[in-house]
Amino acid sequence: MTVSALALTSPLTDVPGISDRLARDLSTLGLNAVGQLIAHLPHRHEHEEAEAPIAELVPGHVVSARGEVTACRPVGFGKKMRFEAVLHDGSDRLDLVWFNAPYLRSKIHPGEWLRVQGKAQRYKNAIQIANPRFEVIDPDAELPTATGDGGSLRPVYPASSRVSSRAIELAISKALPMALPLIEDHLPAALREQRSLPGLGDAYRMIHRPDDEDEVSRARRRLAYDELLLLQLGVAMKRHHLRETQRAPALRSSERVQRSILERFPFELTGAQRRVVADLTTDLTRDIPTNRMIQGDVGSGKTLLALYAMLLAVESGQQAALLAPTEILAEQHHESITRVLGEQGPEVDLLTGTLTPAERAGVLGRLASGQRSLVVGTHALLTESVTFRSLAVAVIDEQHRFGVHQRAALRSKGDAESGLIPHMVVMTATPIPRTLSLTLFGDLDVSIIDELPPGREPVETVVEPTANRAEVYAGVRDAVERGEQAFVVVPSIDGDEETGLTGLRAVQLELEQTLLRGVSIAAVHGRLKRPTREHIMERFRRGLIDVLIATTVIEVGVDIPNATVMVIEQADRFGLAQLHQLRGRVGRGALASRCVLVSDPTTPESVERLAAMRGSTDGFFLAERDFELRGPGEIFGSRQSGLPPFRVADLSRDHLLLGAARDDAQDWVMRSPRLADTSEALVRRRVLKSHGAWLGLGDVG
Ligand code: ADP
Ligand code: MG
Numbered sequence: 001m002t003v004s005a006l007a008l009t010s011p012l013t014d015v016p017g018i019s020d021r022l023a024r025d026l027s028t029l030g031l032n033a034v035g036q037l038i039a040h041l042p043h044r045h046e047h048e049e050a051e052a053p054i055a056e057l058v059p060g061h062v063v064s065a066r067g068e069v070t071a072c073r074p075v076g077f078g079k080k081m082r083f084e085a086v087l088h089d090g091s092d093r094l095d096l097v098w099f100n101a102p103y104l105r106s107k108i109h110p111g112e113w114l115r116v117q118g119k120a121q122r123y124k125n126a127i128q129i130a131n132p133r134f135e136v137i138d139p140d141a142e143l144p145t146a147t148g149d150g151g152s153l154r155p156v157y158p159a160s161s162r163v164s165s166r167a168i169e170l171a172i173s174k175a176l177p178m179a180l181p182l183i184e185d186h187l188p189a190a191l192r193e194q195r196s197l198p199g200l201g202d203a204y205r206m207i208h209r210p211d212d213e214d215e216v217s218r219a220r221r222r223l224a225y226d227e228l229l230l231l232q233l234g235v236a237m238k239r240h241h242l243r244e245t246q247r248a249p250a251l252r253s254s255e256r257v258q259r260s261i262l263e264r265f266p267f268e269l270t271g272a273q274r275r276v277v278a279d280l281t282t283d284l285t286r287d288i289p290t291n292r293m294i295q296g297d298v299g300s301g302k303t304l305l306a307l308y309a310m311l312l313a314v315e316s317g318q319q320a321a322l323l324a325p326t327e328i329l330a331e332q333h334h335e336s337i338t339r340v341l342g343e344q345g346p347e348v349d350l351l352t353g354t355l356t357p358a359e360r361a362g363v364l365g366r367l368a369s370g371q372r373s374l375v376v377g378t379h380a381l382l383t384e385s386v387t388f389r390s391l392a393v394a395v396i397d398e399q400h401r402f403g404v405h406q407r408a409a410l411r412s413k414g415d416a417e418s419g420l421i422p423h424m425v426v427m428t429a430t431p432i433p434r435t436l437s438l439t440l441f442g443d444l445d446v447s448i449i450d451e452l453p454p455g456r457e458p459v460e461t462v463v464e465p466t467a468n469r470a471e472v473y474a475g476v477r478d479a480v481e482r483g484e485q486a487f488v489v490v491p492s493i494d495g496d497e498e499t500g501l502t503g504l505r506a507v508q509l510e511l512e513q514t515l516l517r518g519v520s521i522a523a524v525h526g527r528l529k530r531p532t533r534e535h536i537m538e539r540f541r542r543g544l545i546d547v548l549i550a551t552t553v554i555e556v557g558v559d560i561p562n563a564t565v566m567v568i569e570q571a572d573r574f575g576l577a578q579l580h581q582l583r584g585r586v587g588r589g590a591l592a593s594r595c596v597l598v599s600d601p602t603t604p605e606s607v608e609r610l611a612a613m614r615g616s617t618d619g620f621f622l623a624e625r626d627f628e629l630r631g632p633g634e635i636f637g638s639r640q641s642g643l644p645p646f647r648v649a650d651l652s653r654d655h656l657l658l659g660a661a662r663d664d665a666q667d668w669v670m671r672s673p674r675l676a677d678t679s680e681a682l683v684r685r686r687v688l689k690s691h692g693a694w695l696g697l698g699d700v701g
Helices: 020-027 034-038 102-106 165-182 189-194 200-208 213-245 255-262 271-284 302-315 327-341 357-369 404-411 434-440 466-481 504-515 530-541 576-583 604-615 619-630 632-636 655-671 678-695
Strands: 044-048 062-075 082-088 093-099 113-123 126-130 133-137 152-156 291-296 319-323 348-351 374-377 391-397 423-428 445-449 460-464 485-489 521-524 547-550 563-568 594-598
Touching: 020 165, 034 165, 062 093, 062 102, 082 102, 082 113, 093 113, 152 165, 165 200, 200 213, 213 655, 213 678, 255 271, 255 302, 271 291, 271 302, 271 423, 271 445, 291 302, 302 319, 302 327, 302 391, 302 423, 319 327, 319 404, 327 348, 327 374, 327 530, 348 357, 391 404, 404 423, 460 466, 460 604, 466 485, 466 504, 466 563, 466 594, 504 521, 504 547, 521 530, 530 547, 563 576, 576 594, 576 604, 576 619, 594 604, 604 619
Parallel strands: 093 126, 291 423, 291 445, 319 374, 319 391, 348 374, 391 423, 460 594, 485 547, 485 563, 521 547, 563 594
Antiparallel strands: 044 152, 062 082, 062 113, 082 093, 113 126, 113 133
């Protein structure tokens, strides 16, 4: 096989110097082709001293040397056991000693070559290193060695028990020289220059074989930029495609229309709500499809804004739908919207998975004919059999629970005849760190509600150890005696002895029989049938039940101003964002409220999470904190967001780079919306490969 015939897709066995056995080992890490191997990046670099002949090692310094094992033996017993070895390299002898390392007996044998690093000392007239770092090497395999006085940086690769970092390094050192000329750069030279980025081939060379720290950071910057840019290009293409090639119905609005909508509302809007109403009015009266996210903390009053957008559609003689993630939430929206609209207002249908076939047929018929203008529903709304006469506005509540595909399914329910798609408004009570929302939802405009309706008392939050539960529930009893109500949230229904997970049933029994004896208690959870659950919730709302024990089904959905205490059992089992959501279920009226986090946290991270909850009621702050503590995947569940993980970029550190990538992607797509020029073929292919599927770019290509 000649060198020139090698391609990035060539199997590793084609690379001279990579043995069949090494290739087999590498394939257990999913590394089968040259390109895959080169893309296997070190996760860090280790400083390594320059190697020197043994005779030149300087006592008192950290040194590195290699030599043949001429003798080795374990000495002593038990705890005192040490392992000694002698190395010769032709220039002199080097003594090695490891304390407390009996396992070395099976690792180091006479005749083998070792490479060692550690602090040299003079001991009994010889040079010795105690507890050196070492590796067994093949003296004939020319591993790159450190040169020069300053030593070098050695890449440390993600490895396995079968393939060591050094084996990967060896393979890469064989493949890299042939692979580098084959790497095509998708970035135009002008952009590279403007952002001071090295070429792609150079970046790969510098990350695998850096001369110094500076090269490592330049290489990382380039590779991180690439990841961010490809994502932002995908997002920008998608956005451009929607805005330029799709049309939505431009709704009518006027002073009179707005007044007639706002007059139906039971209270004055807050300043923040008024700003969002203005944003929505501008959006919905244009024929550019709206893609707006409303972010507002729990209780900030998003429902009215959804209703505003929906009624704007009705005023123009069109239809609107509200999609909720759970049945309880859909039911509550349906109920509260029906209540606000009153007897005179337009009727609202409810579409969930638990309707009878006849009920369902009724709803579908009314939506298809246009007889009904408003519908609230769950995922059941997304099924193909649901059609509208003219759907102008689609609102999604708790957007993070739905993926891009669901947005697309809803969008496709516009008016097939006229080719118009509905305006999309998504709402979330999970405040999303700005860096993330740029990344994940870069195709959305964002409105933020940063003000709660007047008259809310902040919820006092305390953390209590399990040992204080009796007092915690004495406090609950006091609240009940004052005529108030309480939630108790438990992380699971049945519990799990093995993992120590608390179950709802056990807590219920305990409260009923001892801690809250005589208090009226009921439980709701996801396994109850809808009518039962509805019945219990209704009784709680009407004050017939004092304490409601629940799993996270109450995370979204209930609005009970008289509930003033939220006890969360095993609070460390919940994420920060989730805890904040749960806490938002109390403090919805004028009464002072309390949230008690019962927990004996076991990890530093859970201690921090609970401290953050105690210290802040600001959802945005908590979201940032959650992001720092657990990364983006946890906030959304990467399955839900569908976002492919980054390998190099780190969103909590690389915001500047993200901003640059976003600006560059927007400029680029503005100039060339489909990246259709032949010079763009490579970058286009890479965008589609990385992000086509999850962004649903099929229609863009
Ligand atoms: P979110 O969905 O943002 O969590 P909701 O829309 O459920 O919040 O509103 C929370 C509570 O605040 C509801 O009881 C609602 O009626 C009330 N509310 C909403 N807007 C206002 C307002 N401008 N003034 C007073 N109360 C309001
Ligand atoms: Mg809501």
